[in-house]
Amino acid sequence: MAYEPLHHRYRPRRFDQLVGQAPIVRTLSNAIRLKRIAPAYLFTGPRGTGKTSSARILARSLNCTSHPEPTAEPCGQCEACVAITAGNALDVIEIDAASNTGVDNIRELIERARFVPVQLRWKVYVIDECHMLSTAAFNALLKTLEEPPPRVVFVLATTDPQRVLPTIVSRCQRFDFCSIPLAELVRHLSWISQQEQIVIAPDALRLVAQFAQGGLRDAESLLDQLSLLSPPIEAAAVWELMGVVPEQKALELGTALANGEPLPLLELTRQLFDRGYEPNAILEALTTLLRDLLVAALASDRQALTTISPASWEKATGLAQQFGRDRLLSVLRGLKGTEAQLRHSSQPRLTLEVLLAGLLAEARPAVAPAPVPTPAPVEPPSSITDHSGQRQRGLPSPPTPPAPASAAPAQTPVRQTTSAPHQRPQVSFATSPKSSASIVPPPAGAPSAEESASKAVELNELWQAILARLKLRSTQAILLQQGKVVSWDGSQVVVQV
Template sequence: MNYQALYRVYRPQAFSDVVGQKHVTKTLRNAIQKEKQSHAYLFNGPRGTGKTSIAKIFAKAINCTVNTDGEPCNECAICTGITKGTNSDVIEIDAASNNGVDEIRNIRDKVKYAPSESKFKVYIIDEVHMLTTGAFNALLKTLEEPPSHAIFILATTEPHKIPPTIISRCQRFDFKAINTGEIEERLAYVAIEQGIEYEQDALAFIAHVSEGGMRDALSIMDQAIAFGDGHLSLEHALNVTGSVDKAALNALFNDIVEQDVKRAFTRYHEFIASGKEVNRLVNDMIYFIRDAIVAKTIEQNDEEHALNQIDLNAMYKMIDCINDTLVSMRFAINQNVHIEILIVKLSELVSSSSSTNNQSAQVSNTTSSAVEAKIKHLEEQINQLSQGGQLQKTKPTESKHSVSRKQSKHVFSIRQIERVLDHANRDDLNLLKEKWKAVIEAVKEKEQRALVSLLLNSEPVAASEDHVLVKFDEDIHCEIVNKDDEKRNHIETIVCEIVDKTVKVVGVPNSQWLEVRQQYIQSKKANQSGSEAGKEEEKPEETDIVKKAQELFGKDTVHVTDE
């Protein structure tokens, strides 16, 4: 006898043999026991999940002469005839190759004749979504009111392509992808029946890559057994499917995390040279990252895992990047180029993620050190007071000014601030003050945490048509805005979206703002008074300077004193 594939040998012959789909088998068995079967059924679900097998078992069960509890006996003439395909009352049609109107009309003409040897005529139409519109219309009336001896079973993997008028005339059963544990148990049973030595890891891997299809699982197992000359191992299963084992994937991602792109390229080309399949490799990479996300979420991190130190946001972006590559590969001539670009992108993602984390850690360390310095200074003052002494105001003040002068060289630019103040006006300042909360809210919505921490304790203090001077409570925040072009550009873009004007942001620390403002007023006053020849015009000019200062900074903040 010729060799038969495992999925044909171990095709279910009774409802009890079906793996998974208990919601379908139980319903059909109960209907047969109570003789309340419908005239039309629609079986839809993924490939290899038992749609056609259950249809044949159902045909046997309703025609079996000695069925018990809705199960066929598989011994009577009718059951054996249906199993062998010799029973003329069970007609199986492939709609992929018989999808025209003429084929359906032929069914419609013959369905009215009584069955020759069975109780019911059963028409099993596989891949029914392939029928043409005319064929569906020809089937419609027959499906609605068939003869009492006829039952139609329609099977499909794409129910959305079937007209609603057909679906509404059928009892619909949705077949589900089979659980990997159930597939693994069935594969173990088949291996024992065939007398084949196997590794449990191989069965688990085959159940995983079959994606819920029992037929696919048995086909892969059959191929792996042939490759291993009667022995089933994980290595054999990996070779026949073109997959990469977890250790090799972990090594590839280690190269990516360490940003050794050259070594990652070499390792990838070794995979291809050993016969690994490109699409399968990309899918394996997605599952590898997915496992890392799950492990980090449930706090069961594996220290040896390549992505153990990568944060969740970076891994989400990595999966998005891989999915984009999968889409591009569908239309690609050379898939290797896309994978190489993917490796570079993943390496850059890891690099940007680590640099962002380091920068935020640096900012937090700087802030904490400043807080510690303030606490220490307060403790010294409390100690002085407790000893009955007076606070030494001169030294701390001098040291504070000297420190601020040193910082001012790095924190902000006097020239930039003067450039803003030279053209500043009250209208633009009022507009930005009104919209500043909206700017901070917009930053929060975009989930840019670093910018939120910068802008949280800030406010505009002067503005012109194309510049805004922003005061920051913390000197370090001011320095970041003035020196980090990327963050400043982000802020300027958001400000532009809110106020509908393109402006440049200049930062000034709160500790220096009053002093800077006073120096600016005095310098303008000196310049204007020096340029005047007569003393009589000094007073009006001085009045103009005061008005200008009041317009810029407000009447409440500007006080005129006689020297």
């Protein structure tokens, strides 16, 4: 006998067996009980939430021969129920719209719908992934949906309702299937584990439910894979099977990022590369962790809102406090758009390492740049006082005699500096008639102290303007941390990294 996968073996056979769809179960059950069967239904929602299964349950409820009338609780044992479950019923037709997209297929379906049921009470057409139908096929179906033949029900199922024509939607009763809550997924997987005698840890079951992202079929398929491993099945086996960075390794990456330690961060990244993890998986794990840390920083008592396990929650809250809310938001903003950049990179490993190095600047607390020192103002020559106490009023000084060879070292030259960009002519003054030193004029091409400071300020402002125009935050962070403007000739900027 062929092996039957878990998602086939435990497919719901009645409405009360549907997981996580209580409003839909209640509405359809009441419609059958009150005999208010609509001619067309539209089931929408993510994959693995029970759309096709609900269509089959509806077909069994309408045609169960154990009851004289349609019932919300089909027996599952009569000839009609068994035939519908096996897919052999002549009056229950399932069509894959992905392979029957043309208008000719729909016209053939409409022609067959005119005939009365052959075997059952009701004829049910299930059109799966109906958004794949062409516009002409939808238009051909409009009249039949509006005025269907008696004892005929159409069930349209889709994961993309936006692509279904509004005229089709308006002729159907629409039911939106939501993603299955995590708690109900864990409860259902635990029940299946008991039925199949699968020894699996509770935290591993929770991981399986998280990876399923609200899809019951995905969760059951993953549990089926894990059942092939040797018991007991721990969380580490789930991480390894899914190819996702383990939680502890992600926390180590976050710790290195919070401490601003580039060497441990790059070493951890290299270790994950060596273990076979893809750069996209590492970046996804880090992004998920930072999101969870932000939740922990905002509400340290709401572990259920995150994907972090209860065993690691205390460590995660401490790391969130170390980061702080503002730093976490800054790092998450720095990660914006990096997934697309990594996906289109010819060297994804190198790109990831550069991105992580750039995040170190985002993770550090903001430090104000050191102020540029302002030179002390030099008193103009008109107010210079000589040693005798008399002021010189801008009069030219007598020529200074040359100093003898044995004279003392020359004093520091006195220069006149102003805020103007061009240097004014220098004026020499005799400091004392008894002084044997002379004032040495500055070199012709040497800039003044105030001019050097003004140039440094201009280069700094230019560099800040260049950084502000960069769109990628990671590149901006790297240049801000390691870049420096060396020179600018008016048309070209030289940057040293």
